Amino acid sequence: MPPVTALQEQGHLADRDAHIRRTVLCQSVESAPWPTLLIDSTGTIVAVSPSAQHITGVTGGAPAYSILPDTADEQTRTRFEQTLEFVRANHPGDPWVFRQSSDIEIEALPVSINSIGWLSVTLYEVSRTAVLQRLIAALRQRLHHLHSVASLRDVCTQVSALLLPAGIGITVFERRQPNALPGPLYATPPLDQVTFDQATLALIAQRRLPLFLYTIVPETLNDIARATGVRGHIVLMLPETGDRQHILHLWGSSVAAEEQEQLETIALHLASLLAHIIEREQAAHCRRRLDALSNAARMIVSLGSMDDILYEICRQATILLNAEQAGIFLPTDDPNILVCAMTAGAAEHLKGEPIPLVGSPVGRSFREGVPLAFTDVEAELDVYRPFWEAHRLRAALFQPLHHRGSVIGVLSVARHLPTPFDDDDRMIIHRFAELATAVVANAQLHQALAHSEQRYRLLFE
Numbered sequence: 001m002p003p004v005t006a007l008q009e010q011g012h013l014a015d016r017d018a019h020i021r022r023t024v025l026c027q028s029v030e031s032a033p034w035p036t037l038l039i040d041s042t043g044t045i046v047a048v049s050p051s052a053q054h055i056t057g058v059t060g061g062a063p064a065y066s067i068l069p070d071t072a073d074e075q076t077r078t079r080f081e082q083t084l085e086f087v088r089a090n091h092p093g094d095p096w097v098f099r100q101s102s103d104i105e106i107e108a109l110p111v112s113i114n115s116i117g118w119l120s121v122t123l124y125e126v127s128r129t130a131v132l133q134r135l136i137a138a139l140r141q142r143l144h145h146l147h148s149v150a151s152l153r154d155v156c157t158q159v160s161a162l163l164l165p166a167g168i169g170i171t172v173f174e175r176r177q178p179n180a181l182p183g184p185l186y187a188t189p190p191l192d193q194v195t196f197d198q199a200t201l202a203l204i205a206q207r208r209l210p211l212f213l214y215t216i217v218p219e220t221l222n223d224i225a226r227a228t229g230v231r232g233h234i235v236l237m238l239p240e241t242g243d244r245q246h247i248l249h250l251w252g253s254s255v256a257a258e259e260q261e262q263l264e265t266i267a268l269h270l271a272s273l274l275a276h277i278i279e280r281e282q283a284a285h286c287r288r289r290l291d292a293l294s295n296a297a298r299m300i301v302s303l304g305s306m307d308d309i310l311y312e313i314c315r316q317a318t319i320l321l322n323a324e325q326a327g328i329f330l331p332t333d334d335p336n337i338l339v340c341a342m343t344a345g346a347a348e349h350l351k352g353e354p355i356p357l358v359g360s361p362v363g364r365s366f367r368e369g370v371p372l373a374f375t376d377v378e379a380e381l382d383v384y385r386p387f388w389e390a391h392r393l394r395a396a397l398f399q400p401l402h403h404r405g406s407v408i409g410v411l412s413v414a415r416h417l418p419t420p421f422d423d424d425d426r427m428i429i430h431r432f433a434e435l436a437t438a439v440v441a442n443a444q445l446h447q448a449l450a451h452s453e454q455r456y457r458l459l460f461e
Helices: 004-029 050-056 074-087 128-146 150-165 198-207 219-227 256-303 306-320 361-368 385-391 422-459
Strands: 038-040 045-048 096-101 106-111 116-125 170-177 185-186 211-213 230-235 245-250 327-333 337-345 354-356 372-374 394-403 406-413
Touching: 004 038, 004 219, 038 050, 045 050, 045 185, 045 394, 045 422, 050 422, 074 106, 074 116, 074 394, 096 354, 106 198, 106 219, 116 198, 128 150, 150 185, 150 245, 150 256, 198 211, 198 230, 211 256, 219 337, 230 256, 230 422, 256 306, 256 422, 306 327, 306 337, 306 406, 306 422, 327 361, 327 422, 337 361, 354 361, 361 372, 361 394, 361 406, 394 422
Parallel strands: none
Antiparallel strands: 038 045, 038 116, 096 106, 106 116, 170 185, 170 245, 211 230, 230 245, 327 337, 327 406, 337 354, 372 394, 394 406
């Protein structure tokens, strides 16, 4: 391809990428739940949120000056022109606040997104301070009712209905292991894929009070945040509940550094509420799992053959542990080989297949006599590839079957996704392992008695 053509092709790709990024920004603003609009470097309004359109009456394509009040004096117009000059020069500036009327406060902030200057405009009824004061009053009025809501998702949905019109979005994260990155339990778009690096997480955990942040990661979400009028972020570690950590993340057009005192009040109210709901929800979840385990045990002991019982143990384990596969591995006549004696779920075709005692996680659990848990078993050096290739499951939990000081087998469960196992999961598989141990030990006893009886007959016949 000639050099000129190659350069033209690169130019076309760059233009297309710029158009896609611009479209994403505009769509994010147009779906924003609070009053905001976006002005480009040509001084044109390119995107307006529904509530901003309702307040101002302006639409996309209108000139930037249309957001100014008709009564704006020369000083206000000059200041607005200076703000637009920052945008044209792609130079981020300080926020400029003015009033469109006695009921509407407008904040204009020059921002740089994708190396292009934009003007992010947010609107507030009376003022941002007044909006937050009304929100605090509404939260306090509804706190008693919110404490009685059944689930975390339901309470977050009801809280969001109060927060979003006031210019605040909410995300609740859960971290199941100390070194793992937290995942969202509840999130309002567009910032529903926010992540925190380990340094920020350490700072959040150390502070134990609301922490104000100006930026987030990944950078693509930071761009969307700037475009939709997000001024900052408040993050707070919730009181610990069990073995899990939870983080509250508030963000939005009303989350500004100037309002930290009121934002901290809101964050602390919500943290106390959410910690109460999460603790109650986890207790109810634990009771349900224990009841289900008890029901499963009664069903299992009522069955007849060893195969039926072991299969039901595996099947019930997949249900209570949210797993796609469970298996029971027993020793064979070959001391170096285990066999998949029973399986239920995604890889039932592996029943009867051998697996080495050395060179497999299940073999390691058998040899060492200890439970093993892996978030991603594929990454383990001793993963037995033929078995893994047959099902491609990721997270795995192995529980040895102990009987009279010896290991007589291993119960395993596995999931398609690399999700960690918690203390409740370990308790559940331990209980199922006890059931499996009783069945296997009883079968071995019957087998030994049968062999003894056969030898006795051979001696006296």
